[in-house]
Amino acid sequence: MELSEHIKTANVEDVTLRRPFHPALRGTLCVTSHHLLFSNRKDEASWQLLILLKNIDAIEKRAVGSSGTITIKCKDLLVLQLEIPGMEECLNIASSIEALSSLESVTEMYPFFYRPSHLTLLGPWGLSTTEQYYKQTERLWDRWRVSKVNSDYSVCPSYPSAVIVPREVDDDKLIRSARFRQGGRFPVLSYCHHSNGMVIMRSSQPLTGANKKRCKEDELLLQAVIDGSELGYIIDLRSAQQAQQARMTGGGFESKSCYRHWKRIHRHHERGKVVQESLIKLVEACSDLSHSVDRWLSKLENSKWLSHVHSALSTAGLVVECVERDGHSVLVHGSEGTDNTLLVSSLAQIILDPASRTVTGFLCLLEREWIQAGHPFQQRCAHSAYSHARLKQECPSFLLLLDCVWQVWRQFPLALEFSEALLLRLAQEVYASNYGTFLCNSEQERCAAGVKENTHCLFQSMLKPDIEEQYLNPLYEPTDLAIWPSVHPQSLQLWTGMFLRWTEYAQNMEEAREEVWSIVKEHRERV
Amino acid sequence: MEHIRTPKVENVHMIDRLTPRKSTAGTLYLSSTHTIFVENSEARKETWVLHSLVYNVERLPTNPSGSPLLIRCKNFHVYRLLIPQEKDCLDVLASLTRLSRPECYGELFCFSFNPNLDKELREKAWGFIDLKAEFSRMGIPSNLWHVTAANHEYRLCETYPSELFVPKSAFPAVIVGSAKFRSRGRLPVLSYFHRDTSASICRSSQPLSGFSARSADDEQMLHAIMKSNPVSELMYVVDTRPKLNAMANRATGKGYENEDHYTNIKLQFVGIENIHVMRSSQQKLVDVGELPAPSMSDFLWGLENSGWLKHIKAVLDAGVFIAKAVAEDGVSVLVHCSDGWDRTAQACSLASVLLDPYYRTIKGLMVLIEKDWVSFGHKFSHRYAHLDGDPKEVSPVMDQFLECVWQLMQQFPCAFEFNERFLIQLHTHIYSCQYGNFIGNCQKERRDLRLQERTHSLWPHLWENRAEYTNPLYRTDHSQTQGVLKPLTTAYCFKFWKGMYGHADKSVASHQSPADCLNAVREESQQLEEELSAHQERLAQLKEKKTSGGRKKTNKLSERVRRPIPIESKLSSPLDYFTATRSEKHSPSFTLPLELAAPPKNGDPDDLSTCSDFESGVADLSSHSSSAGDDTKDHDSDEAVKSNT
Numbered sequence A: 001m002e003l004s005e006h007i008k009t010a011n012v013e014d015v016t017l018r019r020p021f022h023p024a025l026r027g028t029l030c031v032t033s034h035h036l037l038f039s040n041r042k043d044e045a046s047w048q049l050l051i052l053l054k055n056i057d058a059i060e061k062r063a064v065g066s067s068g069t070i071t072i073k074c075k076d077l078l079v080l081q082l083e084i085p086g087m088e089e090c091l092n093i094a095s096s097i098e099a100l101s102s103l104e105s106v107t108e109m110y111p112f113f114y115r116p117s118h119l120t121l122l123g124p125w126g127l128s129t130t131e132q133y134y135k136q137t138e139r140l141w142d143r144w145r146v147s148k149v150n151s152d153y154s155v156c157p158s159y160p161s162a163v164i165v166p167r168e169v170d171d172d173k174l175i176r177s178a179r180f181r182q183g184g185r186f187p188v189l190s191y192c193h194h195s196n197g198m199v200i201m202r203s204s205q206p207l208t209g210a211n212k213k214r215c216k217e218d219e220l221l222l223q224a225v226i227d228g229s230e231l232g233y234i235i236d237l238r239s240a241q242q243a244q245q246a247r248m249t250g251g252g253f254e255s256k257s258c259y260r261h262w263k264r265i266h267r268h269h270e271r272g273k274v275v276q277e278s279l280i281k282l283v284e285a286c287s288d289l290s291h292s293v294d295r296w297l298s299k300l301e302n303s304k305w306l307s308h309v310h311s312a313l314s315t316a317g318l319v320v321e322c323v324e325r326d327g328h329s330v331l332v333h334g335s336e337g338t339d340n341t342l343l344v345s346s347l348a349q350i351i352l353d354p355a356s357r358t359v360t361g362f363l364c365l366l367e368r369e370w371i372q373a374g375h376p377f378q379q380r381c382a383h384s385a386y387s388h389a390r391l392k393q394e395c396p397s398f399l400l401l402l403d404c405v406w407q408v409w410r411q412f413p414l415a416l417e418f419s420e421a422l423l424l425r426l427a428q429e430v431y432a433s434n435y436g437t438f439l440c441n442s443e444q445e446r447c448a449a450g451v452k453e454n455t456h457c458l459f460q461s462m463l464k465p466d467i468e469e470q471y472l473n474p475l476y477e478p479t480d481l482a483i484w485p486s487v488h489p490q491s492l493q494l495w496t497g498m499f500l501r502w503t504e505y506a507q508n509m510e511e512a513r514e515e516v517w518s519i520v521k522e523h524r525e526r527v
Numbered sequence B: 001m002e003h004i005r006t007p008k009v010e011n012v013h014m015i016d017r018l019t020p021r022k023s024t025a026g027t028l029y030l031s032s033t034h035t036i037f038v039e040n041s042e043a044r045k046e047t048w049v050l051h052s053l054v055y056n057v058e059r060l061p062t063n064p065s066g067s068p069l070l071i072r073c074k075n076f077h078v079y080r081l082l083i084p085q086e087k088d089c090l091d092v093l094a095s096l097t098r099l100s101r102p103e104c105y106g107e108l109f110c111f112s113f114n115p116n117l118d119k120e121l122r123e124k125a126w127g128f129i130d131l132k133a134e135f136s137r138m139g140i141p142s143n144l145w146h147v148t149a150a151n152h153e154y155r156l157c158e159t160y161p162s163e164l165f166v167p168k169s170a171f172p173a174v175i176v177g178s179a180k181f182r183s184r185g186r187l188p189v190l191s192y193f194h195r196d197t198s199a200s201i202c203r204s205s206q207p208l209s210g211f212s213a214r215s216a217d218d219e220q221m222l223h224a225i226m227k228s229n230p231v232s233e234l235m236y237v238v239d240t241r242p243k244l245n246a247m248a249n250r251a252t253g254k255g256y257e258n259e260d261h262y263t264n265i266k267l268q269f270v271g272i273e274n275i276h277v278m279r280s281s282q283q284k285l286v287d288v289g290e291l292p293a294p295s296m297s298d299f300l301w302g303l304e305n306s307g308w309l310k311h312i313k314a315v316l317d318a319g320v321f322i323a324k325a326v327a328e329d330g331v332s333v334l335v336h337c338s339d340g341w342d343r344t345a346q347a348c349s350l351a352s353v354l355l356d357p358y359y360r361t362i363k364g365l366m367v368l369i370e371k372d373w374v375s376f377g378h379k380f381s382h383r384y385a386h387l388d389g390d391p392k393e394v395s396p397v398m399d400q401f402l403e404c405v406w407q408l409m410q411q412f413p414c415a416f417e418f419n420e421r422f423l424i425q426l427h428t429h430i431y432s433c434q435y436g437n438f439i440g441n442c443q444k445e446r447r448d449l450r451l452q453e454r455t456h457s458l459w460p461h462l463w464e465n466r467a468e469y470t471n472p473l474y475r476t477d478h479s480q481t482q483g484v485l486k487p488l489t490t491a492y493c494f495k496f497w498k499g500m501y502g503h504a505d506k507s508v509a510s511h512q513s514p515a516d517c518l519n520a521v522r523e524e525s526q527q528l529e530e531e532l533s534a535h536q537e538r539l540a541q542l543k544e545k546k547t548s549g550g551r552k553k554t555n556k557l558s559e560r561v562r563r564p565i566p567i568e569s570k571l572s573s574p575l576d577y578f579t580a581t582r583s584e585k586h587s588p589s590f591t592l593p594l595e596l597a598a599p600p601k602n603g604d605p606d607d608l609s610t611c612s613d614f615e616s617g618v619a620d621l622s623s624h625s626s627s628a629g630d631d632t633k634d635h636d637s638d639e640a641v642k643s644n645t
Helices: A087-100 A130-136 A171-179 A216-226 A240-249 A273-287 A293-303 A305-325 A340-352 A359-372 A397-411 A420-429 A443-449 A458-462 A465-471 A504-526 B086-099 B119-126 B131-138 B172-180 B216-227 B243-250 B275-290 B296-306 B308-327 B343-355 B362-375 B397-411 B420-432 B443-448 B458-464 B514-548 B568-572 B577-582 B605-610 B635-644
Strands: A011-018 A025-031 A035-040 A047-052 A056-064 A067-074 A079-084 A144-147 A163-166 A188-192 A199-202 A232-236 A262-266 A329-333 B008-015 B024-030 B034-039 B046-050 B054-059 B067-073 B078-083 B145-148 B164-167 B189-194 B199-204 B235-239 B265-269 B332-336
Touching: A011 A035, A025 A087, A056 A087, A067 A087, A079 A087, A130 A144, A130 A163, A130 A359, A163 A216, A171 A216, A188 A340, A199 A216, A199 A305, A199 A340, A216 A232, A216 A329, A232 A305, A273 A293, A273 A305, A273 A397, A293 A305, A293 B296, A293 B308, A305 A329, A305 A340, A305 A397, A305 B296, A329 A340, A340 A359, A340 A397, A359 A397, A359 A420, A359 A458, A397 A420, A420 A458, A420 A465, A458 A465, A504 B514, B008 B034, B024 B086, B054 B086, B067 B086, B078 B086, B119 B458, B131 B189, B131 B362, B164 B216, B172 B216, B189 B343, B199 B308, B199 B343, B216 B235, B216 B332, B235 B308, B275 B296, B275 B308, B275 B397, B296 B308, B308 B332, B308 B343, B308 B397, B332 B343, B343 B362, B343 B397, B362 B397, B362 B420, B362 B458, B397 B420, B420 B458
Parallel strands: A199 A329, A232 A262, A232 A329, B199 B332, B235 B265, B235 B332
Antiparallel strands: A011 A025, A011 A079, A025 A035, A035 A047, A056 A067, A067 A079, A144 A163, A163 A188, A188 A199, B008 B024, B008 B078, B024 B034, B034 B046, B054 B067, B067 B078, B145 B164, B164 B189, B189 B199
């Protein structure tokens, strides 16, 4: 079925648009295959609002006499109202939005049609590859190698074609280790600490099962990671009890007797549906302006969102403590190794590694640790906080990461090269984008769909000098030290820039940001 | 002096609760004014705690390593000491308990504090804030308002200032009659006049109306106030109490205005709870900060349960209501509560902050506090427990006002000339008794104590250090600076004030301050500007010379040395044990003695992670923590220590 067949009414005149804190506007509404376009051409100057249909999380329709009202709730948390004269038009528009906002075929999505004149599809896609990362990291050359064992994605469908592993472990051993790990996600290198050479590894859970199966190659692989040093730490992102229970369904954990030089620490993290529901509750709490302070605090607490932020930052701090302070290597995993694992390992890198605190470094980190590492973006970000659709695999792991990074930025306003604007942009792009960067669930899928050949890369476009500037932190003063965030509850705050983005509250903050910029610019001109 | 049993205890440990390995060993000294902890480390870092800032001292059960002593301060700092000998601990406890509860004004620190100002300067300092000038800034006296001598020698109302501003149309008999009909004689008088609309904010105590009493004089007084705003035919009476409380007061012959008896008044209750509710709410809030290892839920639940932010919202709501009436409706407002010295002061001063940009400047806030709080008889010595007295009189009224201002600063980052540090400093000095400004409960009492002759004024001291208290984002021509502030009072706008309540443990430090960085940038810019103009001047001179003969090369401009922004140095100062020992560049002052620190080198990370906070490679900006400002470290106090040792 052609996309255009979903459109029964393409144009409606005399539509009234209502947005928070703006006067109502009258204009023309258009539905295209990928966009909702509202244009108001009253005076000389025309004003347009273009919304990607994919950005629409939920719509509600209501009939008022002969006309209808559609409430549009976007994944970036904006809520709009359209008053459409004519009930039939209203219903047609609504059904088009419903159908076109939930396309499942990747190649039908807008990034495959986005062709701005200033970008070209030729040239490299993405910022870096595993091989390039390896080449840049001299620390690795001695004891580590790039393995192409997964070049046809048969060993681990969610891993990239190239991964970094200990030099002394050959590909056959990797294949066997992969069979012993859920989804084939065998332990691979995530980060190597510049000052002491200690590493952060990540994987999925081992498939020990109820019979306490072992895998010699997996044990050897981990042994090779610590290479003669006394101890490594396994940070298991489940409670000890959950890890025990996982054995009943074929999963499990690394037992002390089999992995003698590894010490296991359990840290409970919520996952999947629970986190998604937290987001829904939080957004709901933020959108009711009539709450008393007590009710607001109780809803904020009840959403548990800040508790997830708290656990993620605490565990990342624990990883950093092991690596930086104690000088031990760490393996991080939960069950599947595609959500909390990536969250914790990438947060730890931001705390530890000054290179990942620059704009380029941060985007590279996201590319390596989230996109190439196989975070299933398409499944996780299918819906956001407003959707009434039954939850399937949605989980705002990536949004949680951005929130945690924001908390770090707030506590260390000088240490990151990028500003809140970058985080907000990413929070928006991950749900609906013109670019192909967040499409699909793995590199394998992206290859099959031809994402690299047929879409533009978000990160590259963000790094264009004229665009990058808006994401810079005017106060940036790089530091080589680890930036340990305080995880005391009173040090963590609601990310107002995100969750109160469309309120009056954001306006004054924006003015303050501009003021900071103007002071710094004035200063730079003088220097 | 006679209260100090043991002036010096050695081998005392200052415990950091969250990160025990940051604890330090040192010597504890007791002087007549301060408790001083001097670290054994080479830097001899000193921590000074003013006795008058001590809220309470608690001894915890003795354990094998010694007797723990907890010193809680009125500015919410908590110091945990471990004293080796139980006897010493008991001595310190007894001394501190007595010293922190002065029994008469003469014992207060302000009477012995001597910053070496000569007499003339001291007198000049007391004239720094001039309330007459403030009223004339508002345009008062005018053809409608004038000063009355009715309260000369505090004849009419003991707790009011001697000079009162009232409507010209109110005859002396009306003034006297109205005072008689108001609780403690606190009659309706002018607090703030809004030039743009001619509407005013007046204040009083509750009327003695009971169930049916009325006073023609009081009714005339209110009518006169309404008439002093020529364009309006209406006046609001804002009773800041919950309606139920106001009604209950009628049974004791007090209460609120009957709308039928007064012409064209509209009565509005705004529901700020009384001082007892606020006291216990703040205590609960402080307890939340002291929870040993709270989860996010514990913290949020505790915050909710304290009700503190709810009360802050109520106070701000009152201010917003009044400001809106005055600025938007152009209607005058009479504000009262019961006695008119707590909630009334809060509501009037907050409304003024919202209405008038002047009160959002450093000097302006001083003036406002002097006017609405000090002169109108807010009972500082009772509310902030300057003397050992009735604990039921103690309540964080001023704390709430300062917090409301802080909450506004969060919403309008560019609107205030001062920064958070200024508010915290004010808060400390309201409790510290170091300066004479806040001693006593009303103007008359302060006059009788001859405070201006015997103590120093805080204001000029703050003013001299204003660079430290300046908000770099403040610009006089910024849109947020202009006109009336219209804050949101949606529940989610109210935040926990970490800078005030967040230092139950010193390790929960503010990490990096963008404001400090910006100030540094600003300062540097300014310096460059000055240099530039100096160079230009020189250039011009040289050019003159050149024309007159001699030819000199000027490349001075390129010799300019870029003064580094002092951020990196802050970043690299080690709080962190391991960073400190690894790199040589760090000063040894923070390196902890090994036997104390118990570094978890080969330990179990499980241990490490039980502490709910990770400290940073970033230094605590407030590491020179003296709890009553820097001036406590003057020579006088130093000598006091020596004489004790």
